[in-house]
Amino acid sequence: MVSRAVPFAARLRLLVLHRKLLRECWHMKGQLLSIALVVATGIMTVVTMRGSYEALVDAQQRYYNQMRFADVWSSLRRAPDAVLEQIERIPGVALADVRVSLLATLDLEGVDAPAQGRFVSLPETGRPVLNDLLLTRGRLVAPGAPDEVVISEKFALARGLQPGDTLRAIINGRARTLEVVGMAISPEHSYAVPPGSLLPEDERYGILWMGRRALGPAYDMDGAFNEAFVKLAPGANELEVIARLNEVLAPYGGFGAYPRRDQASHMMLQGELDQNRVMGTAMPAIFLGVAVFLLHLVLGRLITTQRGEIAVLKAFGYRDWEVGRHFLQFAVLAVLLGAAIGTVGGWYLGGAYIGIYRQYFDLPGLEYRLSPALLLLALGVSVAGACSGALGAVRKAVALPPAEAMRPEPPARFEPGPFERLGLGRLLPSAGRMILRNVERKPLQAFFSSLGVAFSTAILIIGLFMYDGVLHMIDLQFRQIQREDITVSFLQNVSGAARHELARLEGVTRVETYRIAPARLRHGHYSRETAIQGMEPDGELRRIVTAGGRVQRLPAEGLVLSRILAERLHVQVGDVLSVEMLEGRRQTTSAPVVGIIDDFLGVSAYMALPALHRLSGEEDVISGAYLGVISAQQQTLYRELKQVPAVAGVASPVSMLASFEREMASNIFISVGFLVGFASVIAVGVIYNGARIALSERGRELASLRVMGFHRREVAVLLLGEQGLVTLFAIPLGGVIGYALAWLMVSSLQTDTFRIPYVITAQTFLSAALVTVLAAALSALAVRRRLDSMDLISVLKTRE
């Protein structure tokens, strides 16, 4: 009887088993490493994506709390300061604040095109109650100082402005020279998109904070405000507060209150976070799934080749659990190795990832931190997954009675599979039949191998399709919808007669006017604030184009809605909407829905200009114009427009497109690089292990074929044909999975700002297939080298 009194012997015994384990790991280092890499990638995606998600959410919450970021937002035409008390009295309101905010033209040196500034008022003393700003350099404006401004940091950096510099602005038609005294950031402007644009343009759009007393008189806002915010009390009913706030502000030209989730900067950040959360869960799940399968495969084979040794160990008195633990340690070792690589890689990547976020969103204190809890979780899931994968194989090994285990495994049984029973086998040469039967003998294994490789194709498809979608969207937006050379927007609505003045400007070849009219659309108990875009019915420069590329003529009467808006309002073509205009006479009328279009950007309601005028009961007023311009005269025209006080901004779709495409190009390389890496890890893991196992199972058969005069290439075909078949099946399967996942992403990432078009180009599918085939071919090549260097004599000498 072995007693507790001989721990040394027990320790020695374990040491020997450990040594066996280490040597076998060294012998199978290629397989071990390929599994470890799959695990590493899984852990890396957890650590990177989930880690950055946590860091972002944490930074976001702290920032929002610190800046007292509002819960409900509203802008209006003008209300006296006394209305603030009314707002504060609304049940459910914890804090309320009001301010003045307006757009003005900036006259920037070296910029021909007019730039825009959003001027935001600061209280004369103390800080804003809500929506505070965080000073990053300099100081706040001094009380009563008429010409001091704090400017947004990104704008300052883009323009090279520093505290002490000055800039010129045309406020209310008067040119003023302003002194920059500080630089700041704020959560509401972390993603600062100028009106009429789709992307931040830090070079020509900035936020300027100014004292209330200095800004107030400029637009007749002395003792009045045009923006109001609310912080909700705990447990408050947001919808009710919004409704009450709308009631309070309606007499003062309220444009409709909206919750935080519709605030542009918040929406962008939240969209990113949501995407991050989805990917941070899905990607590790795929990788861990593949790792579990591979461990099962490799350990199963390792155990089969070690039947005899297991028998000897058991004959010597090793207990089942000791033998089982020995093999499980292989799985644990692969996971630990993967975890080490994954943690270091993920930590490094997470830092880089957060760095990219810092470029787009200024979240103070945003630092990548590796939380031990997260790492433990990832590790725990990996170990559990790997062990469950290994457990089946281990259980089989342990269950074998020693006497039986010492006998060699009986030869594999084969029979013609369904393919041959259909009589199709005769069409194949012997080699083809051999490959086919190997697949048919273990159909589940072949299926899971294919599924694994399919995920590598699918990952590539969902990664690349995002670019397809964005490129499609961009093409539609900038080449088919926005065909104007210049978009001019006025500070406030002007008479339609302005179109003649614009047409007289030198270089202008065509003028089409538009009107943006804020309105509340109602259908039953569904309602939505939006802006109705009044457009010229026969416009050539700006058109309504559907997702399919069809140009939609604007009917003389009625509204054409984005599908997402129609869905939110639960309307179909033919339904009648109640329309409450939120500016001008603010009359409520009704209009039929005459068209619904699939579009990708924003939530739009279009109407022919004359119909919109009738609806609002106003004469010919416009908010801006689209211009066709002779390109040689564009710069002169910019300079001229800059001098026109009524012009708030001038945008050029071409320059917007250029900056967008630049950004895309720099991002695409990084993310495609990662995707290719991730996908290859899976494909290599599955194909390499599959081929190595096939080699160990059939090495003897293949060696005898070599002896009989088969060339290396011919034998390689027999060995790798099976993996080829797996890959061949995996690619269409991966296509299906990729298309389905892409569809899931498209439908789950639908926001009011943008919808990703469900467009997958043939090129994306082919690239994904090509990367998978290449990764598989490289793995096969690595195994083929082993096959080529196989020692024929020694393989034939030994019996398994």
Add this chain to the structure above:
Amino acid sequence: MPPHPSLPLGQPVLCAQHLCKRYEMGEVVVDALRDVSLDLHAGELLVLLGASGSGKSTLLNILGGLDVASSGSLHFRDRCLSSASTHELTQYRRDHVGFVFQFYNLISSLTARENVALVTDIARSPMRPEDALALVGLEARMNHFPAQLSGGEQQRVAIARAIAKRPQILLCDEPTGALDARTGRLVLGVLEQVNRETGTSTAIITHNAAIGAIGDSVVRMSSGEIVERVRNPARMAVEHIEW
């Protein structure tokens, strides 16, 4: 069955001169073959006898183009194999040599007929797989997989596979090593019959001295050297061998 008189020696098919094979394994040097010269004649049935480690397998591997000698020369007819490339050796095995192994080495995923067809597919003027299987008496079991065949049947499939391409040389490494006496006799009978009917020069390696009696010539090896060459006046019938 009456004994068959040994055939008069034909032209040498394989001609080995002063073959040496030295393995250097770290500091240990093993001389597996020492100055071995041997001819295999057309139609001859040669039995190579020797204990384990005597060098007989090494010699067979070199004769079959699986290995190359450290020194000495080997000619197949007028072709020199001592300096042939790997590719040329493969081609030599493919066109001229049939192998029978101790453990059959059939492809488990192919039926008996398909195992034979695998070789006839790449041969220049092969027999029909069915004919090769009929020659070893297995026409009735053609569509069985290896796992459905007994050891002796599997070895007969292996012989059919080896001879189906009509090789000039048939090399058999312990073909009865894994079989019981009765089955072993059966397999030897097939080998003898094939040699007789097809005229394939055949070399059988065995440690079983009794088998020597069925050959035209017997070569005995020990410690890498040929220690005895005997020419049998007549081949003994297989069923008379004392196992």
